[in-house]
Amino acid sequence: MLRCKLSLPCWLPLMTGLCVLVLTVGCGKNPEAQFAWRDSTLDLLPKAREGVETAVNDAFGTPHDLVAWDKLPVHFGGVQGVVQPPAEGEKLPANQFHVQWDGSPDGVGAGSELLWMTGAIAKSKHPTAVVVKYDDVTKTLELKSKGEAPAAGDRLAVGLGSQLQLGRMVYMKNCNHCHGVAGDGNGPTAQYLNPRPRDYRLGLFKFTSTLSSEKAAREDLDRIITYGIPGTYMPSFLLLGNNDGGKEKAAVVEYVRWLAMRGEMEKRLVDELSGDYSESGLVTEAEKEKKSYADAKSEYDKARKAGNKDAEKPEPAQALSQLKKAAGEELKKFLEEDFPGTINDTSDFIADAWKRADDPASLIVPTVARVTDDAASRERGRLLYMSDKAKCYTCHGAKGRGNGPAIEDFWKKPGSNDTYARRGLHDTWGNPLPPRDLTRGQYRGGRRPIDVFARVYAGIKGTPMPAFGGTVLKDSDIWDIVNYVMSLPFEEQIPSAKPAAAPHMAATEPVGQ
Ligand code: HEC
Ligand code: HEC
Structure with a gap:
């Protein structure tokens, strides 16, 4: 059943002209399923929270009332x-x-x-x-x-929307228990898994064939879903809809992209508001004011005692209720005057980024063919691996065992001066993430040499593993490093043998280039 939703463009003049349609999805297994909101959304002042929730719901709907918004680069179907x-x-x-x-x-x-x-x-x-x-x-x-x-x-x-509806059904059946209804990586099974299922809502995916500044291409998601992520609980869905010509898989790819867009929209809108209009922010602000008043007051008292009659009496601190009232007035103006523009810019930004990811210009394409994998190339690779230029050893260790000195450091949280409570590396979602033990020959992003090339070229998004391509290392250097890294699992058994497909790495993926 389809019905036209007319409300969105009315209060967003900038969006008029774009058709927004609600697709009422038939009842699935979880009639009560809701998209969970971020903690930071729930922490906003009530009006700010309402602003974010309304904007996101209008553009994306609810699990049972999906919205097909043709501004978004999603194949909604129909x-x-x-x-x-x-x-x-x-x-x-x-x-x-x-x-x-x-x-x-x-x-x-x-x-x-x-x-x-x-x-x-x-x-x-x-x-x-x-x-x-x-x-x-x-x-x-x-x-x-x-x-x-x-x-x-x-x-x-x-x-219209038939593909998104199919995607939702496939997702609820196969992915929801790990990745969660909202794609927050917090399904009922998630807490038992390490690494945790991906939270799609940053719009970030790790194992892509795209440049470090770009999102995941459709093909990347398709590949992950088809082959899974070796060494993690992300299963292979090679047999998903295997008689339907790829319909179910294509549909779930669209649904994952759509959830990622929804999550990123929520996050970016909250980030706009949380600085000035969050409950916890105002509490901190009130405490700060109280403290600085107390300090100023004691300075004043001291000065008076010392006989200084000119000392200026400090203004009393504003109570939390006063701060909230002032913020509320400012917020009202912001929501009326600026927020519609913010919503429009944010959705443009997200739509453009996802469109770009499927542009061939966003793909990593080595400028030179793979350097012949011989002892000389591997030795060049080893020297680069240990060099100050690449510094791979600082994380992965001199022997590639994932035990470099970086795992002893306290790392800073991205975009802040605070450090994590535990030593060692973390991903952008805040989960501990040890550098890979490269001697185990387990490549989560695919074990073809071109996959490992892509990991080194563009880094691993959402992790501390940096990008080396284009700037730090030449493409031929990266191939030497690939040859070296891929020889590590075999080094101890056959010191100078050419790495070949090992029997324990069952061919779950095409082995090519
Ligand atoms: C048993 C739990 C589980 C199930 C079921 C599951 N996943 Fe995952 N998924 C994971 C885990 C764990 C990761 C993270 C692995 C990592 O970080 O290396 C992941 C990662 C992903 C990623 C991120 C890939 C990247 O490059 O960042 C995508 C996309 C994904 N899963 C899609 C799906 C889809 C679609 C389904 C259903 C068809 C599904 N998953 C089912 C556990 C699961
Ligand atoms: C700042 C730390 C850091 C540096 C420097 C670093 N890496 Fe990594 N690397 C990581 C982390 C963390 C992971 C695990 C990412 C994950 O599983 O999500 C990783 C994973 C990998 C993987 C596994 C890819 C896959 O598909 O599973 C390879 C290969 C790799 N790194 C090679 C290198 C090489 C080669 C260099 C130097 C050119 C390097 N790394 C530099 C942190 C680092």
Whole structure:
């Protein structure tokens, strides 16, 4: 069932013109499932929180009322079209008309559900109609309903959102128990897993074929879902929908992207507001004021005692309630005047970034072919690995065992001066993340040499493993390092042998280049 949602553009003048549609998804196993909000969203002042939740809900909906917002680069499924005037002299019954489609009308046929997006009919209380017949030669649709006739120029959609709905169903069945309804990596099984399931809501994925500044391409997500992540609990879904020509997998890829966009939108909007309008921020502010008043007051008292009559009496600190009141007034103005623009810019930014990820210009393409994997190349690689330029050993250890000196350090949290409570590396989500033991030959991002090249070239996003390509190391240097690193698992058994596919690494992935 599809229905048009009209509320979003009304209060967001900048978004008008973009069609927003709600897809009411049929009941799944969890009728009560909700998208959980971030702790930082829940910590906002009530009006600020409402602002964020409304913006995110309007653009994305709820698990049972998904919104297909055509601003986002998501394949929502279905096809849109425009009603064409009849040819000259042609007489068509009121329930038949020609359509010019924006894409391929493959799925359109008897029984398809049709939604009017613009025109007089779109406003009727029953926006859906059912297709009785479709003739692809004359592009003529015949409808069951005999109601009001569409006019030339009216926009319609058939099966809109079908792919996202399918993606949601696949996700709820196979992924939800680890990755959580909102993609927060906090499903019921998650707490028992190390590393934890990915929280998609930063819009960050680790193992991509894209440059370090870019998001994951569709193909990257497809690959992870197909083959899983070796050495972690992320399973392989090689057999998912194996008789459906890849439909279920493609749908869940879109759903993961969509959840990532939703999560990033929430995070970025909260970040805009939390500095001035969070409960905990105001409590800290009030404490700070109280303390500085106490300090100033004791200075004043001292000065008075010493006979200084000119000492200026400090202003009393503002109570929390006063601070809240002032923040509330400021917030009201911000929400009315600036926030709609913030929402628009944020969604543009996210949509552009995800669009770019699938642009071939975002892919890592080595400028030179793999350097011949011989003893000389591996030795060059080893020297680079130990060099001050690459410093791989500081994390991975001189012998590659993942025990470099960096694991003894207290690391700073990103974007802050605070350090983590535990020694060693952490990922951007705040989870402890030891450097890989490279002697084990386990490559989470894929074990083809080109995969390892990509890891070194662009680093591992969301982790402290830095990017070396383009700046620090030449492509031929990276190949030497790849040759060295990939020889480490075999070094002790066969000191100078060429690494070959080891039997314990079952071929779950194509071994190429
Ligand atoms: C048994 C738990 C589990 C299930 C079920 C599961 N995952 Fe994962 N998934 C993980 C873990 C753990 C990681 C993180 C591994 C890491 O950090 O190296 C992960 C990571 C991912 C990533 C991130 C890849 C990257 O490059 O950052 C994606 C995407 C993903 N899973 C998608 C899915 C999808 C889609 C499904 C369902 C079809 C699914 N997962 C089912 C546990 C699971
Ligand atoms: C600041 C610490 C740090 C430095 C420096 C570093 N790495 Fe890493 N590296 C890591 C961490 C942490 C991981 C584990 C990431 C994960 O599993 O999410 C990792 C993972 C890897 C992996 C495994 C990739 C996979 O697909 O599983 C390889 C290979 C690797 N690093 C090679 C290198 C090489 C080569 C260098 C130097 C050119 C290097 N690293 C420098 C921290 C570092």
